[in-house]
Amino acid sequence: MYNQILVLFLSFLILAFVVWIFWPEKGLYAFIKRGKRNSKKILVEDALKHIYDCESKNLTCSLNSIAGNLSISADAAANLIAKLHKMDLIEHGTDNVVLSSFGRSYALRVIRVHRLFERYLADETSVHEKDWHIIAEDKEHLLTDLQVNELAAQLSNPMIDPHGDPIPSASGEIMEVPGIPLNSLTPGEFAIITHIEDEPGEIYKQLVAENLYRGKQIRMLESNKERIKFIANDEECILAPVFASNITVKKIEKHEEIREEFKRLSSLKIGEKGIVAGISRKCRGQQRRRLMDFGVVPGTEVRVEMESFGRDPVAYLIRGATVALRKSQSELIYVKEYVKEEELN
Amino acid sequence: MSGIEINKKESLLAAANNMRWEIGENFHDTLMESIYADAAVIAKKSVLKKGKKEYTGWEQKLDKIVTSRIFGLPLMFVMLAVVFWLTIEGANVPSAMLASLLLDDVHPLLKEFSAYIGLAWWLDGVLIDGAYLAMAWVVSVMLPPMAIFFPMFTLLEDFGYLPRVAFNMDNLFKRAGAHGKQALTMSMGFGCNAAGVIATRIIDSPRERLIAIITNNFALCNGRWPTQILIASIFIGAAVPAHIAGVVSAGAVVGIAVFGIFLSLVVSWGLSKTVLKGEASTFSLELPPYRPPRILQTLYTSLIDRTIFVLWRALVFAVPAGIVIWLVGNVSFEGLSIAEIFVNWSDPFAIFIGLNGVIMLAYIIAIPANEIVIPTILMLTVMTAGIEGAGAGAGVMFELESASATQDILTAGGWTLLTGINLMIFSLLHNPCSTTLFTIYKETKSMKWTIVSALLPIVMGFVLCFFIAQVYRIIIG
Structure with a gap:
């Protein structure tokens, strides 16, 4: 007979081990998957992006700045520059690295994928804002041209990413955003x-x-x-x-558009009414469309109808229908001219 | 294309691009706004409102009670308890009638007929003892509870009470990363998981809908309640003093069901944090006004859309499974039937995790419906343990009149309290029946999520059974 307690103990260990391996983001599996990514192609593409970034900000891009930006040693950076030159991606120079026209269009392609993917994450998924950049940083090296164009078509060729940067077109043109x-x-x-x-x-x-x-x-x-x-x-x-x-x-110029005097829908109490002034820009994609389908557009009257027993969600009367909204949604809707219960009668 | 045409195209595209920049990103919103404004103007001109229908009076009072912090929750539990009690109690009589008609009257009749026309014994076995019996069993145990449960559920929905339940439960489900309406699909799952999966259509957010589909199996369905009740009264009830046996075994069954609800919340939370993290999520919930239920229409739709639909899918799978069940009992190699070979082969592993080979095989071949698990287990136990004078022959499912007769057979088959406990756990945590799996595939159109829904509970079941077996052996020896 085997020792029961030992078996139990070992099984717990094995269970913990399996959980550790597959734990999202921090586990061994995720770690190995991340490690595999650090290939040559990625270094090249990241370097191009960095050089492009320097150029668009009128900064000089040097060996040291590349090493710093990609967190690699100076030797590795020197090798990388030599490689980029060999591939005709840059004009030569270690103190002032300049992109060749081929290099610029390559860099713009990578940037296009990055920004398109951020747009996709913002509009079509519920990935948190702080993770957009990290995921796009990964995806920009993986998508093929065909996939990118399909993605762009699916999003109806957006021009700006969720941070406000212009998305380069498929032919490599990029707009200037004034500001x-x-x-x-x-x-x-x-x-x-x-x-x-x-x-x-x-x-x-x-x-x-x-x-x-x-x-x-x-x-x-x-x-x-x-x-x-x-x-x-x-x-x-x-x-x-x-x-x-x-x-x-x-x-x-227009002062009226400023929403500072508006209240959030979530701050209204039962029986109070308000007129929708607008939906926050933070509410995007499907979520925004859904709200608009219910008739949450500027000018619509909304009345607080009832609370669920957890106080969230709350039901609102919108255009004749009672619709329950979670607090995370109702605080993204701005209302004006709210009237208190007593004043209504 | 000539050069001029290319130039034209280019300039057109450039003009379009410039225009998009000038219009800005908000034009969708503005468009929507003006459509609503126009619609409002048109409606004002042409729609006449008779009287003024205000949300006051009894509707408001009822909503106050239904969503109140004191009465809301108890009211919900009482309503559900009544529905379940009516289903279980009400289904007994018609189930027994159907069983006596299909199993006791028609079955012997068919056997006589086949003997009369001189059907080969194996054809007679495959068709009548296999296919027909599985079909008859599924009809008699599935039809009555469904025909009672679904209309009642639909009536509550039609009246407007169920949307209020979703409204109240949303806070809890939101914390698990799920949708309040999952409370409804889960309740529906207590009736039938396949119907529960279909019911997830009411959840319009893609991520929350997938969560509801995958976790629906954790709601203990109608087909599993009888197994739970039988095993609890045989093994749990027998382990405690006789005067509290009833209460303890009933408590054990309810405990399993509550454990299922708990798991469905935990798994929902886990899924929403891991594999389904990025899936799109939109919340919306409409609360229709209360209205008198349309009884005839409800009866019709719930019978046709839900009961008949689910029953049909179950039958489609029951026929081939019945054939398989008969064959594994009757096809032999070197003197051992396939069933015995499989049971002997899987016994070491199965006993290690506190189950046995018969249970393993029963859950594989009784995949069309959880209802036929117990008859299959009895048939296999009698066959593999070589018990004389019980059962209806190799490959023929049967059930016994009394729990004590069942207990005798199971004990003779080597069952202990541990086997009983683990069977109850495994009955909660195993792959959904084939009807449900097929429905999941139809609803998600994804092999991946169907496989996840099948493997997730079964792996959880194995792991949990193993740990229970280890702890049990340490404590009891």
Whole structure:
């Protein structure tokens, strides 16, 4: 007879081991899958992207900046540059690396895949905003031309990615997006966020956590070297200039479009009414279409009908139908002219 | 194409691109807005409203009670309990009548007829003892409960109560990454998993719908309740003093069902965090006004759309399975039937995880319906253990009148309390029946998700049975 307790103990160990291997993102399986990715092709493509990025920002791209950006040693970077040159992707030089026209179109292709895929993740899936860039960073090296064009057609050839960057066309053309850095707004001015830079990732995560997103309207309150203070919807937001410089905005004149005096639908109590002023840009893709199908468009009257016993979801009367919405949805709907119960009678 | 045409095309494309930039991304929204505005103007001009229908009075009061923190939950449990009680109690009589007609009257008649026309013994076995008996069994045990459960369920739905249940339960299911309507598809699954899977059509969010489909099997269906009740009363009831046997065995069955609900939430949570993380998710739930149920229409649709539909799919699988069941009992190699060969081969593994080879084989060949698992187990036990004077012959399923007679056979087949407990667990955690699997494939149109729905519970069942067996052996010896 075998030792029962030992068997039980060993089985627990095996179970724990299997769980550890297949644990999403942190497990051994995911780790090996990630490791396999670090191939030559990926290094080349990442280097091209970096050089393109430098060029579009009018910075000089050197051996050191490539090594730093791809986190590889200087030797490896030198090898990589030699390789890129051999493939006719760059004009020669270690201190000032410049893309050849072939290299530029290759870089634009990689960028196209990256931005298209981010658009796809934002519109068609429920992947969290902070993961878009990471997943696209992976997918940009894997998709074939055919798959990319199919994806573009499926999304009806979008022109801008969810961060506000233009998506290069299949023929390699790229549009300029007008805008100024957030830092250069003067106090009192109104603007719309047109772009949030997603690199470096740490800063981007911070900006997402601050609930800032493209299409959000803001009013500048204070701008100096220590801090940038502004109102975004109904919240006050303070950023360090380093962070604020990653945000591009477009000035707007019309004051009425600013939603700061609007309430969120989720803040209304039972029996209160409001007129829909708009749906936040943060509500995208299918979710947005679904809300609009119910008739949640500017001008529609909405009344809070009843709460479920967990207080979430809440049912609203919208155009004659009672529709239950979760709090995560109703806080993305802005309402105006809300009337309290007593005032109604 | 000539050069000029190419130039034209290029300039047209460029113009279109410029236009898209000028219009901006919001034009879909603006378009929608103007459509609604136009529709409102037209409706105002041409639609006459008779009187003013306001949401007040009894409807509002009823909603207050249904969604109240004090009465909401108990009310829901009472409603479901009543529906289940009526189903189980109400199905007994018609089930017994159907069984006596199809099994006791028609079956011998068919046997006589085949003897009269001189059918070869093996053809007689395959067709009458195999195909016909499996079919008859499925009809008599499946039809009555479904014909009672589905109309009642549909009536509650029609009245408007079920959408309120989904509304109330959404908070709980949201935490598991699922949709509130999963509470409904799960309840439907207690009636029949195949019908529960079809019912997931009410969930319009792709991710939540997949979760509801995959986890529906954790709702203990009608076909498994009798197994649970029988095994609990034979083994759990016998393990405790006689005066509390009834309560304890009933408690064990309810415990298994509640454990199933718990697992369905846990698995939903796990799926939404892992493999289904990226699938699109949209929430919407409409709460229709209360209205008097349309009884005749409900009866018609629930009988045709649900009962007959599910029963038909079950029968399609029951016929070939019946043939297989008869064949494994009757085709032999070197003096051993296929059933005995398989049982002997799988016994070491099966006994190691606290089950036995007969159970393994029964769950494989009784895949068309959970209802025929117990008759198959009895037939196989009698055959492999070589019990004299019981049963109806090799490959012929049967059931016994009393639980104690069943207990005698199972004990003679080497069953213990551990086998009983693990069979109850395995009955909850094994692959869905073939009808459900086929329905899952039809609904998802994906082999991948069908395989996941089959393997996930069975792996969980094996692992859990193994750990229970180990702990049981350590404690009891």
